[in-house]
Amino acid sequence: MQRLVDAFRARMNDNVAASAARIRAAKLPFYEGLTDAQLSATLARAFEAAALDVARGEPHALLQRMREIGIVRSQIGVAVMDVVTGLNLGFQAVSDDFAAIYPDDLELRLGWEQARAKIAYAGAAMLADTYLEAREAVVRAQSEALVRLSLRVLPLYPGVVVLPLLGELGAERAQQITEALLAAVAHHSASYALIDLSGVPSLDTDDAVQLLARATQAIELLGATPILVGIQPAVAQSMSARAVSVRAPTLADLASGLRHALRGLGVELKQTR
Structure with missing residues (x-):
């Protein structure tokens, strides 16, 4: 749906800023070590990948991004849940923003939630697979938490x-x-x-x-x-x-x-x- 793509891109900068604020408030260990500029750049790349996938109608760009992140983060000992939680906080910022900006546009909001569920699940799965390749023993214990994150009502x-x-x-x-x-x-x-x-x-x-x-x-x-x-x-x-x-x-x-x-x-x- 082109309207959804346009709305997502129109609100992207504001939602990157909102996501950064939420991640800072959550005090996630990995992100605590990033400067504001580094955090914003990281989120902007993830949001750009998500925008491409919303337009495409299926996960692709975000999967590649999650694989790149997983390879690097696992090598330096970053907890996979830090990355997944950051992604979830970012997507929730978009949901909340759309609810506030487009309260009566249920078609647009429903379209986003459907797209979000698809790309978030696929992204988390790709991240988990990448971590399993690099740190199989550690990620096996964390996989149940990834599944629970996919059960969002x-x-x-x-x-x-x-x-x-x-x-x-x-x-x-x-x-x-x-x-x-x-x-x-x-x-x-x-x-x-x-x-x-x-x-x-x-x-x-x-x-x-x-x-x-x-x-x-x-x-x-x-x-x-x-x-x-x-x-x-x-x-x-x-x-x-x-x-x-x-x-x-x-x-x-x-x-x-x-x-x-x-x-x-x-x-x-x-x-x-």
């Missing part, structure tokens, strides 16, 4: 939260999803919880399928409505083959799920140009 609209999922969904990760969703539904007093499965190619185990079904049931017990969106054919086949009954509404994509939730809240989603 986003408050998309008052009363609506969304969890974009990417990658394989094993039993352990399915359990983490349930915990993250329930906590977010309670914290945000959500009426609708969207689970975006468009980035999940398959469900490999009976446990993963059953846990997903139980997650939707647990959301209902909290008084919210779960909505499954973007289910891939292989996932649908896995659920059907295992005779799992999911009572949650299923819709084709995240935009359809959002419209369904907004209608349930009595909000009419207007198209913007």
Whole structure:
């Protein structure tokens, strides 16, 4: 979406500055050793790579950037979580900025969150792979934390939260999803919880399928409505083959799920140009 690319670039300098301030406030050990100019330059390169990937529609430039960073940082003993947390703080600055600058442009904000989930997950995975090559024993212990960072439940609209999922969904990760969703539904007093499965190619185990079904049931017990969106054919086949009954509404994509939730809240989603 060209509007998203234009908005991202228009706000890039401000968001680089905001990201630098957040990283300074977080007092991450590695970044503490950088001058303000070095930190800004590092963030600017990452944001430029992210802008290219938003325009491209898939991760590429940021992957290369994360690989370069991973090779250098691992050699000097930088904790992988310092780098991932810095990336997450930067992308969160963009989310917050878009929420403030474009509060009524849900299409633009939704487009960013979808792009963010895709490139952030891929970037973190590339960083982890690079660290594994250079420092396999250390990174293996940190990989669980990287997975947890990918389980971000986003408050998309008052009363609506969304969890974009990417990658394989094993039993352990399915359990983490349930915990993250329930906590977010309670914290945000959500009426609708969207689970975006468009980035999940398959469900490999009976446990993963059953846990997903139980997650939707647990959301209902909290008084919210779960909505499954973007289910891939292989996932649908896995659920059907295992005779799992999911009572949650299923819709084709995240935009359809959002419209369904907004209608349930009595909000009419207007198209913007």
